[in-house]
Amino acid sequence: MRRFDLALPRTVNDCLKILATPNGDTKLVAGGTDLLPQLKNGLLKPVRVVDLSRVSALRTVRKAPGGALRIGAGVTARALELDQRVRSAYPSLAEGAALVGSVQIRNLATVGGNLCNAAPSADMAPPLLALEADAVIAGPGGQRTVPLAEFFLGVRRTVVGPDELLVEIVVPPAGRGSGGNYLRHTPRRELDIAVVGVASQITIANGVCVKARIALAAVAPTPVRATAAEEALTGQALTPELIDRAAQLAVDAARPISDQRGSADFRRHLVRVLTRRTLTTAHERAVAAR
Numbered sequence: 313m314r315r316f317d318l319a320l321p322r323t324v325n326d327c328l329k330i331l332a333t334p335n336g337d338t339k340l341v342a343g344g345t346d347l348l349p350q351l352k353n354g355l356l357k358p359v360r361v362v363d364l365s366r367v368s369a370l371r372t373v374r375k376a377p378g379g380a381l382r383i384g385a386g387v388t389a390r391a392l393e394l395d396q397r398v399r400s401a402y403p404s405l406a407e408g409a410a411l412v413g414s415v416q417i418r419n420l421a422t423v424g425g426n427l428c429n430a431a432p433s434a435d436m437a438p439p440l441l442a443l444e445a446d447a448v449i450a451g452p453g454g455q456r457t458v459p460l461a462e463f464f465l466g467v468r469r470t471v472v473g474p475d476e477l478l479v480e481i482v483v484p485p486a487g488r489g490s491g492g493n494y495l496r497h498t499p500r501r502e503l504d505i506a507v508v509g510v511a512s513q514i515t516i517a518n519g520v521c522v523k524a525r526i527a528l529a530a531v532a533p534t535p536v537r538a539t540a541a542e543e544a545l546t547g548q549a550l551t552p553e554l555i556d557r558a559a560q561l562a563v564d565a566a567r568p569i570s571d572q573r574g575s576a577d578f579r580r581h582l583v584r585v586l587t588r589r590t591l592t593t594a595h596e597r598a599v600a601a602r
């Protein structure tokens with residue numbers, strides 16, 4: 313690995329001050345589970361690395377007035393997987409977090425790192441997209457809030473600028489009658505990344521679906537919402553036939569590639585199957601949450 317300067321700030325303001333001081337190429341590191349392999353294989357050669365692991369303000373999960381859950385960017389996948397508030401109100405997020413790597417990886421891997429690394433296969437992105445979460449980004453001019461739907465620009469590219477950092481993810485209250493589910497397919501059972509991942513979030517009132525959100529991973533350069541499928545479900549009583557139709561519409565939102573991990577056709581098939589399964593489970597959970 314090439315040598316670099318290491319900064320160890322303790323506050324968000326100190327991070328921002330460091331980022332504001334030009335010093336060639338600077339990279340932030342949280343858990344390091346994405347960044348360190350990229351440093352070791354020479355993909356990245358930063359001059360300076362800013363370690364966020366001592367910034368305690370990034371590691372809190374708190375319920376805000378109004379019921380939203382504010383998750384610090386430095387909260388680990390393991391903490392989210394085990395958090396009772398997440399497990400009960402946002403099971404799809406707990407499921408996405410629980411699928412990241414191994415326990416050892418999840419004890420380091422942060423939600424902020426998962427989103428900012430912007431891999432198409434990131435497991436925490438689809439649940440957060442389907443939950444309509446916002447990203448809070450701090451920069452020299454203060455904080456700005458960006459809907460997660462506008463956060464990803466491409467593979468490993470986000471709206472977070474070089475002098476900014478992601479500080480929080482804000483998840484709106486799930487509310488009564490709302491249920492979600494995240495599933496992914498991997499060729500190996502452990503330590504593999506998604507060939508396809510699907511998160512569904514359904515809200516039911518008076519027996520009718522009043523809101524549906526479906527987000528897909530690993531079938532486009534960024535995680536994507538299947539909006540035509542969502543619209544097909546809205547205002548309808550959910551039946552297996554309608555769920556099948558929505559699953560077919562979700563396939564149309566996918567733009568998969570063929571690679572050594574799966575062909576485009578196989579990925580389309582997986583979108584259909586996983587959308588059907590996640591919608592069915594999300595619907596059951598929504599009915600139970602009335």
Ligand SMILES: Cc1cc2nc3c(=O)[nH]c(=O)nc-3n(C[C@H](O)[C@H](O)[C@H](O)COP(=O)(O)OP(=O)(O)OC[C@H]3O[C@@H](n4cnc5c(N)ncnc54)[C@H](O)[C@@H]3O)c2cc1C
Pocket residue numbers: 339340341342343344345346347348349364385386389411412413414417420421422423424425426427428429433434435436472476477478479503504505506
């Ligand atoms: C063996 C192994 C298995 C894995 N399995 C999975 C898996 O199953 N599913 C999955 O989704 N991922 C998986 N990963 C990838 C990785 O663990 C996750 O993406 C993890 O959440 C990254 O978090 P981190 O804190 O380690 O990020 P880091 O490596 O510290 O950072 C990742 C990127 O985000 C940037 N960054 C980090 N925090 C911030 C911030 N607050 N603001 C701005 N930029 C920031 C960094 O500069 C870097 O570019 C795996 C990795 C390994 C090594």
